[in-house]
Amino acid sequence: MTHNNLKHHIRWAWSISQGYRSKLLLYFVLELLAIALSLLFVYLSKKAVDMAISPTDIPLRWTLIGIVATVGVGLGIRAYTGWLNERIKMMLTFELQRNMLDAQMLSVWRLIKNWHTGDIQVRIQTDCEEVANMIAKTLLSFILTAIQLLASMVFLWYMDPMLALMILALSPLFLFSKIYFQKMRKLSQEVKGEESNFSNILQENLRFRLLIRAMGIFPKRRKKLTDSQRDLFGLKMKQLNFSTYTQSVMKVSINAGYLLTFIWGIYRLQSGQISFGTMTAFLQLVARIQTPILALITFIPGFVRFRVAADRLLELKSGEIESQMDQQRLRGIAALEIQNLSFRYEDKWVLDHLNLSLRAGEPVAVVGPSGKGKTTLIRLLLALIKAEKGQILLTDRAGTRPLSAAHRINFAYIPQGNSLFSGTIRENLMLHVQKAEHIDIQKALWVACAEFVMELPEGIDTVVGESGMGLSEGQAQRIAIARALMHDGDIWLFDEVTSALDRKTADTLIHRLLDYGENKLCLFVTHDLTLANICKQRLYLD
Incomplete structure (x- = not known):
């Protein structure tokens, strides 16, 4: 000390x-x-x-x-x-x-x-x-x-x-x-x-x-x-x-x-x-x-x-604190460009000169074994960490600009595993909704294959425990997906979105997500080869 x-x-x-x-x-x-x-x-x-x-x-x-x-x-x-x-x-x-x-x-x-x-x-x-x-x-x-x-x-x-x-x-x-x-x-x-x-x-x-x-x-x-x-x-x-x-x-x-x-x-x-x-x-x-x-x-x-x-x-x-700045909601994001991106933990490089282009309506799947940089890539896209080399650029109607923490509001992010907070399902769904900028709750639940919520004793006002206690892992995951969709960001980052779902539910979810997100920039980090094969681009990290 x-x-x-x-x-x-x-x-x-x-x-x-x-x-x-x-x-x-x-x-x-x-x-x-x-x-x-x-x-x-x-x-x-x-x-x-x-x-x-x-x-x-x-x-x-x-x-x-x-x-x-x-x-x-x-x-x-x-x-x-x-x-x-x-x-x-x-x-x-x-x-x-x-x-x-x-x-x-x-x-x-x-x-x-x-x-x-x-x-x-x-x-x-x-x-x-x-x-x-x-x-x-x-x-x-x-x-x-x-x-x-x-x-x-x-x-x-x-x-x-x-x-x-x-x-x-x-x-x-x-x-x-x-x-x-x-x-x-x-x-x-x-x-x-x-x-x-x-x-x-x-x-x-x-x-x-x-x-x-x-x-x-x-x-x-x-x-x-x-x-x-x-x-x-x-x-x-x-x-x-x-x-x-x-x-x-x-x-x-x-x-x-x-x-x-x-x-x-x-x-x-x-x-x-x-x-x-x-x-x-x-x-x-x-x-x-x-x-x-x-x-x-x-x-x-x-x-x-x-x-x-x-x-x-x-x-x-005593450590470095992320500066707080007004979130910048961009309109009509058409592309996200990753150019020569490199990042390392201590002395180990996990990403080295990575190049990737995300465009609206062209979902990308990132696949590869554990420890090869998939989660790191998501952290870089969310500006939670800074790259050693390279840059990430966003293009919208106003032009092209470097990605920063102020652009985080444009991302709909679904992390791997259970990420629900204690409280009602409604409170979870509305967590980062900005005023009227969100889709209908019923629509979000349907796209996320979470219609079961309406059959619960209190519906969307049903109270869930810590880390979604009282729900199955798959149910909690689908509610988390609906929560991200409620935000209606132009860029979707999904980390192992089908990991807790059976094949039938996973296929239905993928179909609904791709259909609803036809104008979104979608990146799926996944081990699900079925999902990877449906995407128009596939990036293998090994």
């Missing part, structure tokens, strides 16, 4: 906070007011106790009213700031998660293959929350706590300088050491890494649960998950043990400070050097000093988690 320096983390966090800074400033100012009211409460309570023992000319009820007012207003402010802060944190978390998800959705192909889905999910869900929590809450809480500590120490110094020095000396500030920070960061990195590994295994087990049972490998996959849980448990126990030790040291120091204050105050009260009201103020101020110190100590783990999470998110976002 790449480790960015603190300055980089701060600049990145500052950029994320844009749009929320005015709300965070309001939260900060109100919290400052709440701190001032809490110190005013200490002062007024001291006055009230002294006035109760030694009456003065000022009525006691006014001091008591002031105490009640400070408590009431303080509670109201804290209730509002708590609500405001949680709202900001949620909004910031969701926005950061959207941005990270967008970055992954638009990553170039060579980066997508570097990340496991389970790892990405952990980073987007938990790491984004860690960063948002630092920006919206932890950092401001740290500053406010430091201000509260400083103000309380000044107040205590004013009342008894020696006591202030003793309290400060016994506070467990040594835990802010570099060794403590490094230990916490190392443990956090190890836990985050194992959480991602566990999520990877869990995601795969759930995704392939039927396949795992069918292959009889459930015991091995379960053991893999259990082993990851065991490793994660061990790492979290290390964190827990370290945290328990440091917290125990802090609690001993806190209690020692309180006992010291109590004993010191009793002796000074007995000797008549302080009043009873001052004694009560001492005890309240000690709590207001030691509690912030404890809060400052607990800031370290949160800060460590933030830096680890920031590294993981910046690593996730």
Whole structure:
């Protein structure tokens, strides 16, 4: 993992906070007011106790009213700031998660293959929350706590300088050491890494649960998950043990400070050097000093988690992102020309000086063994990857132009295998429909040989599960074909469109597709020789 320096983390966090800074400033100012009211409460309570023992000319009820007012207003402010802060944190978390998800959705192909889905999910869900929590809450809480500590120490110094020095000396500030920070960061990195590994295994087990049972490998996959849980448990126990030790040291120091204050105050009260009201103020101020110190100590783990999470998110976002541009719907596309196209993965060329011409009404079949570049060709046509050499040209009524990602809207693409999303069939069919630019649903279902949809209990509003759960592979494939046809693009890219169909259904589908697509540019990647022989052009990749 790449480790960015603190300055980089701060600049990145500052950029994320844009749009929320005015709300965070309001939260900060109100919290400052709440701190001032809490110190005013200490002062007024001291006055009230002294006035109760030694009456003065000022009525006691006014001091008591002031105490009640400070408590009431303080509670109201804290209730509002708590609500405001949680709202900001949620909004910031969701926005950061959207941005990270967008970055992954638009990553170039060579980066997508570097990340496991389970790892990405952990980073987007938990790491984004860690960063948002630092920006919206932890950092401001740290500053406010430091201000509260400083103000309380000044107040205590004013009342008894020696006591202030003793309290400060016994506070467990040594835990802010570099060794403590490094230990916490190392443990956090190890836990985050194992959480991602566990999520990877869990995601795969759930995704392939039927396949795992069918292959009889459930015991091995379960053991893999259990082993990851065991490793994660061990790492979290290390964190827990370290945290328990440091917290125990802090609690001993806190209690020692309180006992010291109590004993010191009793002796000074007995000797008549302080009043009873001052004694009560001492005890309240000690709590207001030691509690912030404890809060400052607990800031370290949160800060460590933030830096680890920031590294993981910046690593996730560091790759090349496909620029977003307005989609260009072309009219009357007559030809697509592939000229001297070459592409390689690492050091292996899969396409070398490929030439191909697609014309309306002249379907092309691309055949050949696996691993010879058929799927790569589709990715190049969809501008998901860039060719090393050569070019792809589109010709429409306005002329000829190089193919780009902005032209993707002109393609109707049917990938190999099941590609349905959870939801209703209607939602799947309408996924990338642009306004009125689509064919009739009934027509699309008929061309795709998916008329069976109308016989389902809820028709096109029937809900299908994840990856088309509840449908046969062939049914899901035909609905996916209908979905692509609904878009009514001028260029059809079909990847193994008949792979899950019986021969009779496949022949009917081919006939309907070619008949309806007589004015389309059609490219079929296929192992179906019947389909290949019907096409007017055949390209063999070997």
